Amino acid sequence: MNELDVFFNPRSVAIIGATEIPKFGYYQSKYLLERADREPDFKAYPINFKKSTIFGKKSYKSILDVPEPVDLALVLVNTRQVLKVFEESIQKGVKAVVLESSGFAETGDPELIHVQEKLKELIREKKGSLRVIGPNCVGITNFDNQFTTTDTIFGRLKVGGISIISQSGVLGNIIIDLARSQGLRFNKVISMGNKIDVNENDLMDYLLEDEGTKVVALYLEGVTRGDRRFIETVKRFTARKPLVIVKNGRTEVGARAAYSHTASIAGNDAIYNGVFKQTGVIRARNFYELFAYSKVLASQPLPKGNRVGLITASGSLGILACDEMATNGLELAELAPETIARMKEKAPHFVSLKNPVDLGPAQMEMYMTCQKALFEDPNVDMFLQIFCIPEEVFKILGSDFENRIKKMHRLSIQNKKPCVVVAFSPPWMVQKFTDEGLEHDVPVLSEVQLAVRCLAVLFQYKKYLESQE
Amino acid sequence: MNELDVFFNPRSVAIIGATEIPKFGYYQSKYLLERADREPDFKAYPINFKKSTIFGKKSYKSILDVPEPVDLALVLVNTRQVLKVFEESIQKGVKAVVLESSGFAETGDPELIHVQEKLKELIREKKGSLRVIGPNCVGITNFDNQFTTTDTIFGRLKVGGISIISQSGVLGNIIIDLARSQGLRFNKVISMGNKIDVNENDLMDYLLEDEGTKVVALYLEGVTRGDRRFIETVKRFTARKPLVIVKNGRTEVGARAAYSHTASIAGNDAIYNGVFKQTGVIRARNFYELFAYSKVLASQPLPKGNRVGLITASGSLGILACDEMATNGLELAELAPETIARMKEKAPHFVSLKNPVDLGPAQMEMYMTCQKALFEDPNVDMFLQIFCIPEEVFKILGSDFENRIKKMHRLSIQNKKPCVVVAFSPPWMVQKFTDEGLEHDVPVLSEVQLAVRCLAVLFQYKKYLESQE
Numbered sequence: 001m002n003e004l005d006v007f008f009n010p011r012s013v014a015i016i017g018a019t020e021i022p023k024f025g026y027y028q029s030k031y032l033l034e035r036a037d038r039e040p041d042f043k044a045y046p047i048n049f050k051k052s053t054i055f056g057k058k059s060y061k062s063i064l065d066v067p068e069p070v071d072l073a074l075v076l077v078n079t080r081q082v083l084k085v086f087e088e089s090i091q092k093g094v095k096a097v098v099l100e101s102s103g104f105a106e107t108g109d110p111e112l113i114h115v116q117e118k119l120k121e122l123i124r125e126k127k128g129s130l131r132v133i134g135p136n137c138v139g140i141t142n143f144d145n146q147f148t149t150t151d152t153i154f155g156r157l158k159v160g161g162i163s164i165i166s167q168s169g170v171l172g173n174i175i176i177d178l179a180r181s182q183g184l185r186f187n188k189v190i191s192m193g194n195k196i197d198v199n200e201n202d203l204m205d206y207l208l209e210d211e212g213t214k215v216v217a218l219y220l221e222g223v224t225r226g227d228r229r230f231i232e233t234v235k236r237f238t239a240r241k242p243l244v245i246v247k248n249g250r251t252e253v254g255a256r257a258a259y260s261h262t263a264s265i266a267g268n269d270a271i272y273n274g275v276f277k278q279t280g281v282i283r284a285r286n287f288y289e290l291f292a293y294s295k296v297l298a299s300q301p302l303p304k305g306n307r308v309g310l311i312t313a314s315g316s317l318g319i320l321a322c323d324e325m326a327t328n329g330l331e332l333a334e335l336a337p338e339t340i341a342r343m344k345e346k347a348p349h350f351v352s353l354k355n356p357v358d359l360g361p362a363q364m365e366m367y368m369t370c371q372k373a374l375f376e377d378p379n380v381d382m383f384l385q386i387f388c389i390p391e392e393v394f395k396i397l398g399s400d401f402e403n404r405i406k407k408m409h410r411l412s413i414q415n416k417k418p419c420v421v422v423a424f425s426p427p428w429m430v431q432k433f434t435d436e437g438l439e440h441d442v443p444v445l446s447e448v449q450l451a452v453r454c455l456a457v458l459f460q461y462k463k464y465l466e467s468q469e
Numbered sequence: 470m471n472e473l474d475v476f477f478n479p480r481s482v483a484i485i486g487a488t489e490i491p492k493f494g495y496y497q498s499k500y501l502l503e504r505a506d507r508e509p510d511f512k513a514y515p516i517n518f519k520k521s522t523i524f525g526k527k528s529y530k531s532i533l534d535v536p537e538p539v540d541l542a543l544v545l546v547n548t549r550q551v552l553k554v555f556e557e558s559i560q561k562g563v564k565a566v567v568l569e570s571s572g573f574a575e576t577g578d579p580e581l582i583h584v585q586e587k588l589k590e591l592i593r594e595k596k597g598s599l600r601v602i603g604p605n606c607v608g609i610t611n612f613d614n615q616f617t618t619t620d621t622i623f624g625r626l627k628v629g630g631i632s633i634i635s636q637s638g639v640l641g642n643i644i645i646d647l648a649r650s651q652g653l654r655f656n657k658v659i660s661m662g663n664k665i666d667v668n669e670n671d672l673m674d675y676l677l678e679d680e681g682t683k684v685v686a687l688y689l690e691g692v693t694r695g696d697r698r699f700i701e702t703v704k705r706f707t708a709r710k711p712l713v714i715v716k717n718g719r720t721e722v723g724a725r726a727a728y729s730h731t732a733s734i735a736g737n738d739a740i741y742n743g744v745f746k747q748t749g750v751i752r753a754r755n756f757y758e759l760f761a762y763s764k765v766l767a768s769q770p771l772p773k774g775n776r777v778g779l780i781t782a783s784g785s786l787g788i789l790a791c792d793e794m795a796t797n798g799l800e801l802a803e804l805a806p807e808t809i810a811r812m813k814e815k816a817p818h819f820v821s822l823k824n825p826v827d828l829g830p831a832q833m834e835m836y837m838t839c840q841k842a843l844f845e846d847p848n849v850d851m852f853l854q855i856f857c858i859p860e861e862v863f864k865i866l867g868s869d870f871e872n873r874i875k876k877m878h879r880l881s882i883q884n885k886k887p888c889v890v891v892a893f894s895p896p897w898m899v900q901k902f903t904d905e906g907l908e909h910d911v912p913v914l915s916e917v918q919l920a921v922r923c924l925a926v927l928f929q930y931k932k933y934l935e936s937q938e
Contacts, residue, residue: 024830027861102829107821151859168785174893177860181895219785248785253801254792260821261784286789286918287893315730316637316688316717320755323723332722352576352729360571361493390620391646392496424643424756426650427896449755 003131004198004206006096008142008188010072011041014063014094016085017076017101018046018054025076027151032074033057035147042147045070047085063092072096074139074149079103082135083115090122090130098149099134105194105263106136113263120196131202137193141176143186144212150191152176160185161214161298165203167192167221168261175287182291183434183444185298187212194263199223201233208237217294218245219287221258222267231275238280239468242297242461246284247272280464282457289453292445296454299441300418302462307333308455309380310356311370313388317424317448318356321384324449328456332356339377343370364400368407375411375419382455383412383419386448387433394429402436409440418458420444422451472600473667473675475565477611477657479541480510483532483563485554486545486570487515487523494545496620501543502526504616511616514539516554532561541565543608543618548572551604552584559591559599567618568603574663575605575730585665592666599666606662610645612655613681619660621645629654630683630767634672636661636690637730644756651760652903652913654767656681668692670702677706686763687714688756690727691736700744707749708937711766711930715753716741749933751926758922761914765923768910769887771931776802777924778849779825780839782857786893786917787825790853793918797925801825808846812839833869837876844880844888851924852881852888855917856902863898871905878909887927889913891920 018029029046033055036044045066046054053059060066063073063085073089075082075097082101089097104116116135123132133139139149143159157176162184164175168191179186188210190203200218207213216237223230237243249258250269276283282297284290308330312318322332335355343353346369352358357370374380385408387401394401405421412419421444423433430446437444445451487498498515502524505513514535515523522528529535532542532554542558544551544566551570558566573585585604592601602608608618612628626645631653633644637660648655657679659672669687676682685706692699706712718727719738745752751766753759777799781787791801804824812822815838821827826839843849854877856870863870874890881888890913892902899915906913914920 151861153861166785168783174783174857174859177895178893181897221785221788248788248792250792251795253795254788257784257788257791257801257825260823261788261827286916287786288916314637314643315726316635316690317756319690319717319723319726319730322726323717323719326720326722332726354729356726358730388643390643392620392622424647426646427900428650431896447755447757 002206002209003095003128004202006071007098007131007133007140009145009147010096012043012045012068012070013072013074014045014047014066014070014089014092015074015076016047016063016089018048018059020054028074028076028149030055031148043068063088063094066092070094072098075099075101075134077101079112079115083118086119086122090126095130097130097132097134098137098139099132099193100137100139100149101134102136102193104135106259106261108260116194116196123197132197133190134193135196137191139191141186141189143188150176158185159212160187161212162186162217162294163188163190163207163210163213163215164217164219165190165192165200165207166219167195168219175291178291181431181434182295183438184291184295185438201229204233204237204243208240213241215242215244215294215298217290218243219290220245220247221249221261231279234275234279234281238464242282243280244282244284244290244293244297245276246287246290280461280468282461289450292443292450292454293457296418296420296443296458297461299443300412300420300458301416302465303381303418303455303459305381306459307331307379307381308384309333309335309374309377309382310384310386311367311374312356312358312386313360314386314424315352315358317386317388317422318358320448321386321452322356324452325456328453330452330456330459333377333380335374336377336379339373342373345369364404367404371404371408372411375415375417380417382417382458383408384422384451384455385419386422386424388424389429391426391429394425398432401433405433405436405442406440409442412442418455420451420454422446422448424448471675471678472564472597473671475540476567476600476602476609478614478616479565481512481514481537481539482541482543483514483516483535483539483558483561484543484545485516485532485558487517487528489523497543497545497618498523500617512537532557532563535561539563541567544568544570544603546570548581548584552587555588555591559595564599566599566601566603567606567608568601568662569606569608569618570603571605571662573604577729585663589665601666602659603662604665606660608660610655610658612657619645627654628681629656630681631655631686631763632657632659632676632679632682632684633686633688634659634661634669634676635688636664637688644760647760650900650903651764652907653760653764654907670698673702673706673712677709682710684711684713684763684767686759687712688759689714689716690718690730700748703744703748703750707933711751712749713751713753713759713762713766714745715756715759749930749937751930758919761912761919761923762926765887765889765912765927766930768912769881769889769927770885771934772850772887772924772927774850775928776800776848776850777853778802778804778843778846778851779853779855780836780843781825781827781855782829783855783893784821784827784829786855786857786891787827789917790855790921791825793921794925797922799921799925799928802846802849804843805846805848808842811842814838833873836873840873840877841880844884844886849886851886851927852877853891853920853924854888855891855893857893858898860895860898863894867901870902874902874905874911875909878911881911887924889920889923891915891917893917
């Protein structure tokens, strides 16, 4: 068993700074205490300096008062109390600490930087028998067993293949809100903060062996200067699973802001670019790209080549897609004569039977015919479809589009070719498409150019794997 | 009166190809006939080869049978009937034709190219007394008087300052669906199609003098080769109003697709780039950028300089914004000492009081204090705020955020400084923010980088105007 397992599946947790007042710590306390009620193999102990009960459960003044062993200490207290509760947690013999409190090295204050150094020293003394995530983070969420140290609300969220490692709090909880809407299904989400112990290397190694994780999305502000381990870990990882990275602090101004945020040294961006290229990392420019690339990599097979078959309901958006293909190493597939013949049989007069196949307001049946013909064309390696539907039409014919997505999934599986869908529509329609797509493993995006780059990323990763053979 | 006025405010329209069957033409027929019932100064005549009534109104076999004069002929018939109804319309003495039928030069079919040429000849013979929009378009929508030749549903859409000129059908109707959701308010939307007569130059000149139009967003696939008039028209336009252009068909593959779409010669993209730079055009890379830039240009004052004051609820998104500023000619404002002093008074320990001001989960009051301090700082030329709110918090405190947006608007007006808001949230929350922003002329976007580029575009246009003085 890996020593990091305790973060994702602890048997007992002390919530140091537990509270029933609606402020930071409220959701975590409530959720973990309720989870302990529900699950016989899981225990949660509230620790609060003043209260004797929290949400009706007995609360302790110190972790040292807990009568049973504790696997994991979750620390939510103010900065100035951290050192004390940390020392007590060590004394109690916890295996791991999630230290969410902020206000350390990132403040630039010498006194607080010193406290962070002191914490590091305590960890070093334990020689690997104590692992710590944080400070300045929201810790972890495991969708597999619904254990979390954040204010995640699981609701109807289903577990999936995407795991996230993040140096920021935002990616620890806000993006889980975004997950549903963007059609992402997570496996594990880890926010690392200032990384005084556990860092991206430890977590990549862990997630490489984690069966549920298919793709890792990593948000990074900086790695330790000259850290060879990063490059080696990444190489080992990308040889078996795709890795998408947002590296923030590309410019000098951004780098200064990164230091104020997590005390990270952003480093030279050109060097990162070089390393990423060498090691098969897929670089995303922002969080929406990170989501989109991860979603597509987690759900689609890798393409054999770079030739795209494109069906569009809008000529303009078709052109936009072509331009983006040309600048991202993809080709517009030259359709086989039999493909064109199959489409021609049912084509109305206004249809353009070249690739891109511009079907405009053609009927459902025509769309289905062309979809099938393109998927089965030997010159097509991947498939892109752009929907562009007036709201009033969608209100009446919505289920037709659901059908098209269902069929697309079947064709994708049968032909072992990846596909991506664009819904150029108001958010409520994009959401309907996304939800339907999620049911059938068809990634739906609202932007044409981003959709094309998703296909390019599949091809890029495929080429990287080949280059390593 | 400008000769193009008849397109936007005709007194009488013949709908040639009117239909009450739910297919192409249905919405236009229904809407215009109802509008004629409602408005005493407007008449609509359905023309249908077979039917004698359409939606209960007397229908004519030919426009020549209409007993009264007709200003505008709206042509919706099949390609092969176009020439005949076009000649009859001329005979009837209409001033203008909106020719929506497609299937002409864009098919590449010599016979159909010939028909298009024949139409051009007929127009030339009329020496300017007949103006034609199309073919292969959806014509115009005037939000001012709710006259439309498309299937636009006006609903609760309010009239605004953005007018769109587009060479594509998509931008004629689908984006009106998007308008509400993206927080855009239109004045006039024109889809030009194959441009056998009226083109972007005519329309820019018209909209330059149009009082309701504050900004023009232009979607272009190509202009006539070597057309000096384009450059002159654009220069004249940008001297008084901002112009945002998406030029499609940047690459060879894209250019080929553009020819199939509207028979346009896309031309050399580097030349377009040069012309745009010289003439103060703001180039957008896709439709979402087009919407965002137009929205910000239509609602915000131009900034005095390029220094941005930034308040963020997320350090990561703050860094992302800083990187994007640095690569788009903007600077992070160095805050005045009194600004920092004002903020410090109310600041909790976790707040970073440099710019970007990272407030994290601080209280409403703190946000308000900092908002005001930044707007009033003499070193700040424009203001950006990034909201990043967990769904559960927003459900409880939604009205707080509305308040912040309202106050932002007041501060923006008082200090004559532009502002943009980012809501890094699921679509339903972005929508709430957008709607609220629309009420108070505060543009809301979901993407940090795009928001920064919007501010950059304001500065870019300001610099262009200065260079022309």
